[in-house]
Amino acid sequence: MSAVTVPTASAWDRVRTYRPPNRYLPILATAALFVGLFGVGGIRYDGLTDPQVLLSLLIDNAFLIVLGVGMTFVILTGGIDLSVGSVVALSTMIAAKTLDMGWSPYLSIVAVLATGTLLGLLMGLLIHYFDIQPFIATLAGLFLARGLTYLISVESISIKDPTVTDLAFRTVHLGDYYVRWTAIIALATVAIAAYVLARTRFGRTVYAIGGNEASAMLMGLRVAFTKVGVYVISGFCAALAGLLFSLYILSGNSLHAIGMELDAIAAVVIGGTLLTGGRGYVVGSLLGVLVLGIIKTLISFDGTLSSYWIRIITGVLLLAFVVVQRFATRRRP
Amino acid sequence: MPEPTSLVQRVLRHQLLWPVLALFVLLLVNVVAKPSFLDVRMQDGHLYGNLIDIVRNSAPVMLVALGMTLVIATRGIDLSVGAIAAIAAAVACTRIIGAGDEAALRTAVMAMTYAVVVCIVLGAWNGLLVSVLGIQPIIATLILMVAGRGISMAITDGQITTVNNPWFSDLASGFVLTLPLAFLVAVGMVLFTALLTRRTALGMLIEAVGINPEASRLAGVRARTIIWTVYAFSGLCAGLAGLVIAANTNSVNANSLGLWIELDAILAVVIGGTSLMGGRFSLAGTFVGALFIATLARTIPNIGIPSEVNYLFKAVVVIAVCLLQSPKARALLRVRRSGTPTLANGAPA
Numbered sequence: 001m002s003a004v005t006v007p008t009a010s011a012w013d014r015v016r017t018y019r020p021p022n023r024y025l026p027i028l029a030t031a032a033l034f035v036g037l038f039g040v041g042g043i044r045y046d047g048l049t050d051p052q053v054l055l056s057l058l059i060d061n062a063f064l065i066v067l068g069v070g071m072t073f074v075i076l077t078g079g080i081d082l083s084v085g086s087v088v089a090l091s092t093m094i095a096a097k098t099l100d101m102g103w104s105p106y107l108s109i110v111a112v113l114a115t116g117t118l119l120g121l122l123m124g125l126l127i128h129y130f131d132i133q134p135f136i137a138t139l140a141g142l143f144l145a146r147g148l149t150y151l152i153s154v155e156s157i158s159i160k161d162p163t164v165t166d167l168a169f170r171t172v173h174l175g176d177y178y179v180r181w182t183a184i185i186a187l188a189t190v191a192i193a194a195y196v197l198a199r200t201r202f203g204r205t206v207y208a209i210g211g212n213e214a215s216a217m218l219m220g221l222r223v224a225f226t227k228v229g230v231y232v233i234s235g236f237c238a239a240l241a242g243l244l245f246s247l248y249i250l251s252g253n254s255l256h257a258i259g260m261e262l263d264a265i266a267a268v269v270i271g272g273t274l275l276t277g278g279r280g281y282v283v284g285s286l287l288g289v290l291v292l293g294i295i296k297t298l299i300s301f302d303g304t305l306s307s308y309w310i311r312i313i314t315g316v317l318l319l320a321f322v323v324v325q326r327f328a329t330r331r332r333p
Numbered sequence: 334m335p336e337p338t339s340l341v342q343r344v345l346r347h348q349l350l351w352p353v354l355a356l357f358v359l360l361l362v363n364v365v366a367k368p369s370f371l372d373v374r375m376q377d378g379h380l381y382g383n384l385i386d387i388v389r390n391s392a393p394v395m396l397v398a399l400g401m402t403l404v405i406a407t408r409g410i411d412l413s414v415g416a417i418a419a420i421a422a423a424v425a426c427t428r429i430i431g432a433g434d435e436a437a438l439r440t441a442v443m444a445m446t447y448a449v450v451v452c453i454v455l456g457a458w459n460g461l462l463v464s465v466l467g468i469q470p471i472i473a474t475l476i477l478m479v480a481g482r483g484i485s486m487a488i489t490d491g492q493i494t495t496v497n498n499p500w501f502s503d504l505a506s507g508f509v510l511t512l513p514l515a516f517l518v519a520v521g522m523v524l525f526t527a528l529l530t531r532r533t534a535l536g537m538l539i540e541a542v543g544i545n546p547e548a549s550r551l552a553g554v555r556a557r558t559i560i561w562t563v564y565a566f567s568g569l570c571a572g573l574a575g576l577v578i579a580a581n582t583n584s585v586n587a588n589s590l591g592l593w594i595e596l597d598a599i600l601a602v603v604i605g606g607t608s609l610m611g612g613r614f615s616l617a618g619t620f621v622g623a624l625f626i627a628t629l630a631r632t633i634p635n636i637g638i639p640s641e642v643n644y645l646f647k648a649v650v651v652i653a654v655c656l657l658q659s660p661k662a663r664a665l666l667r668v669r670r671s672g673t674p675t676l677a678n679g680a681p682a
Contacts (some may be wrong), residue, residue, distance in 0.1 A: 318479060322473070
């Protein structure tokens, strides 16, 4: 054995000199923001450090997490989907109406998911095959879904089906704490989406299109399939989020989820996904939703701040992240 | 392409043909459903009737769409107009309530001036983000769209604020020369803007920036200043629209005032033939587009459908207009008609 000339770095050295890869920086920033907000809240308000608060955060934002997942796919290709809020409203309405008509819950779930997916497919086809800007095509989707919701019923319909209400309130216990099924579905969606984006051909094509659509096309990637596919996924996720929202709120109403698309977009941006496409992770969007959620929780714990501060703070966060993104990408063109 | 010479050819090729025709068809549908629809009568020195209601109700969308037209001409978009309208209304109403003499003309004028100035500042903020920081317009204005309603609620303290000032409510329900004041304000703004952009080089410069900001900058156009100006102008228009809406109900509800007006405005602009890709704009088209939307809103209850369903019709209009403007769809149609498939792929119309 010859003497080792290169000194091996000690474990501490490796920890000390560790720098996370640049691409994870936005996510780490969001995670730090979340931990920071949680920490500050934990110091200021008693009871916030209860693990149940964290689990409730997941339960209360399950639908937004799923929406964020769908929106992440679309934004990664450089598009945008404005229709998701309306599709959520339409989903709650279809679910409530079909259950009210006596359909089996399973059939009604299938109907909701099929409608959302179909709407996404239509928008994707318009965007890809007719070169209509994503913004305007999904604007049409927004109007269409909201109009269909009103067409089904102008009044609110409550959900009373025992199977569904049972599902809505059923809890999974983890020791002393509990989560609802909706939160588990949301986390499962995140896991599946993360796998698809990181490990499948479809997922890698999504990033390639966001990076540069023309080069993706020239590389022979399936641009058409993928580009339509992300809108189908977003439509499906919006319908799924609509189902989770129905379970959360137990009614169908055409006034539900107004402006929810803004929350979803904000969560994705705060989660570090680049709005021009090509860079970002679904886990970031999950963290983005949790940041928005913890702000809501902090404001409700505080009690003196009015709820409209949520919107103002969301706007400020959005501004901060967009400006930072702008300068971060300017350096590395 | 040979210059069209005969009158028929000129009419057929005029870019306003389709919007005007669509408006006409819509009015025709109304007349068929209810023959007395077009009746206009004189009462107390004012004109009354469905047509007058339509032009009056078109004012807010027309104002917002006017600002939006110029923004879109620079290849931008302004999503924050609804929130800005809500802020304008909140500012004006709280100023009126806070003033010593709530019903005075001076109070109304001061409050409205103050609100409009605030809106110009907000528009300039959007312009700053877009032109100086170089953020995509859709994202830059999204920030104010998210935060704006919160700000508006902070101004009104989350309450629905009701005001009692006859001069202020005249802005929406008053009549001048037998016509609704709100409509005259909107038309006045459109004419003023048309003069400013088409009788000076400003319109051409705006279009140049929309076609290629970098090239126009190199050619000596102050692209940054122009972009900044159009967003500030859009803020001004949105503010005026917010005042008209608030004056109509004499109150401000920060949550619902001007909700989705940005979408209506974009729709009006698109119907009017202004391309979302920027580079050209038609103020006359926007004028017709805004009238079309107001007429559509009136048509749906008139033919016996719940008025909420008009979102469905708007969706159909958006898709139809976009397909008509889409080069690919046009190419597809042309192939069908002439049977020469060689032109199919992406032949620009």
